[in-house]
Amino acid sequence: MDILTMSGIRVAVVIPAYNARDYLAQTLQSVIDQTHKALEIVIVDDGSTDDTASICRRFAASDPRIRILSSENRGVAAARNTGIEASKSSYIAFLDADDIWHPTYVERMLSALHPLPNTWGAVYALHRLIDPEGYCTRSGSSLNARDSIFSRHLVFRFVGNGSGFMVRRAVVDKIGGYDPSYASKGIGGCEDFDFELRTAEHFKIETVPLGLVGYRSHSAAMSSDRSRMARSLLAVTERCIARNPQLPAFVVGCARASAHLYAFSKFAALKDWSSAATSLKHIYHHSPMLASGILARLIFTKADRAKRRALSKIWPARQQKQKNLRKFEEIDPLLPLVGGWSRFRTKTLLSRLSEIDRSGECSAATSLLGRYVAPERSSIVKHPKV
Template sequence: MTAMKLVTISGIEVAVVIPAYNASPYLAQTLQCVVDQTHKALEIIIVDDGSTDETASICRRFAAADPRIKLLSTENRGVAAARNIGIASSTSDYIAFLDADDLWHPTYVERMLSALHPLPEAWGAVYALHRFIDTEGYCTKSGSSVNARDCILARHLVFRFVGNGSGFMVRRAVVDKIGGYDPRYARQGIGGCEDFDFELRTAEHFKIETVPLGLVGYRLHAEAMSADKSRMARSLLAVSEQCIARNPELPAYVVSCARASAHLYAFSKYASLKDWQSAATSLKYIYDHSPTLAASVLVRLILTKARRAARRTLRKAWPVGRKTERNVKKFEEIDPLSPLVGGWSRFRTKALLRRLSEIDRAGGCCAATSSAGLMPGGRALSNIQS
């Protein structure tokens, strides 16, 4: 997308829900990026999810200077429950979600609301793309440039366009229809992909718009939930299988692609942990989808390990000083219109995206459950704070 025309939406209030658990290293920077948004009609709700560090005091400092900020405190129950508390405490017709260690470009809310608000009510959400940032806020690489719009269930199940919990804005009607985030993943010890689950359930009932700009700074660091590779792998597999179970009308081809996509992700995580038993299980699913793809995965793994071993040997034989000079920019220094790159692979091809697009157009947003307020598995959501 090129330059976007921003419609007059300055008076429309948007709720920003920020779950925070022991987030003190990055929280001030995150809150500052919200305070600095060009769209000023914000209802900023921070949910302190049982933190034991300085999270609450940082929030109180910001709240004292900005009456739009409200701090809620609860016992530690996980990010899904925290988001649900924030949703229940908000009143705005639009809700945006931001993790306590990520960043938004100053025009994020304005661009997202300008994309979603003019559309008919059948369009329930909008998402943005992201750039990866490090602990100091420097961009380390581009996120995927691949995106899609309209009815995107099959494509999103396979391509996972959003990629984090900080790039999604919904109408309140979405929560009224599908409920909030599912806290059961955390209770089962596989929290991490609740945002993907929420996006999929939204796509089952609503059309989704895209703002294909790198408006989100997705921070990678050792304390992040995504750093637990085994849990993230199990979480993504569980979310994918839940979606497949909810939508028995999905064509077998989509199901096969979805499982291959999830297990490609899981295989990379298990292999990095040298959990070869779990990696072998994932490789079998990949083989069932495409023996050629499975073979290429194995070859790439072997070559990668060989290259790393060679580099270690060379460093021992000819040690050299590490370069410390940065050739990257801070997230806020990058023009949001600067194109993102990548996202395609031997599996995620343009041909696959075209085929899934045809399936999405043929199927539409045909939810597996027609009753409002159903959570995965058909459980009625009587209290989204649970």
């Protein structure tokens, strides 16, 4: 399909916003500046108490594509569901109110997904990490996979945030939207990963392996609550395993090890040693050698930090800011991303999981989940416009 024909396809952009005044204007500008102009922009003000609503109204006054909805604060999953129901487009892209897109994001994502058969339900892009001022601090992971990626995504978590995923509306019709129950239980944070996994259980997924998303890191971000993020990821992983009893034992073991590796890093950073020890036990059960390596690295890191603190008292280091950082929009999206491999995430592991995905060992999920729709997702409450 040529670019001119593609340009007329409308895409809904759903943006949940809660007390987002510091970054919302930059986020909305990145949507307005998209090279693909056929957009339906739905902002859901999730009970903000700051200037979020006025910023939304200012942008809406000059762009008729923008609609604003408001609700009481119920969490990002419920806000996304509100935006989904209010939208009409056949394609839906999600963007958090503190992240930004490269101007070609929608165009590239739609061009990758639309020509594919309907068995392909979604497409994802990779990301670069940005600071509060919008400067790139480092590359996100370069790892990606396509087609039937269920087991690989369960272990490798290719997307990494809620702003790099576009779906056909048929996906929402099938799986029922985002699950708000995590937030209601105080473990919100990884609802996007849950949504991606349920998509992968039913559909093939395409990838645009470019850093088209600027994923912002700042102290007020949901991801800065390390304990909640750790517990959220563990809960998402266990729910996925529970509803897919046909998963091979190897995939289950790798998935739990991967989730607990993430959780261990978060708990250790908080010095929550009881929770960290629990995660380390799970890692040890999967691989004693991996657990031993993690423990040795933790001890070495603590000793190295103590040494640096002692030296800094003798020779105070000069406070220097990095001078070579560039704004996200200044970076060519074709510039390769780097990293992602580790002692656990190896090419050998990815290859073995690829064989499982190709062999269809996880394909029973489709028939099992044909009847699965969580009741919390099936009823999306409508909210009045602001």
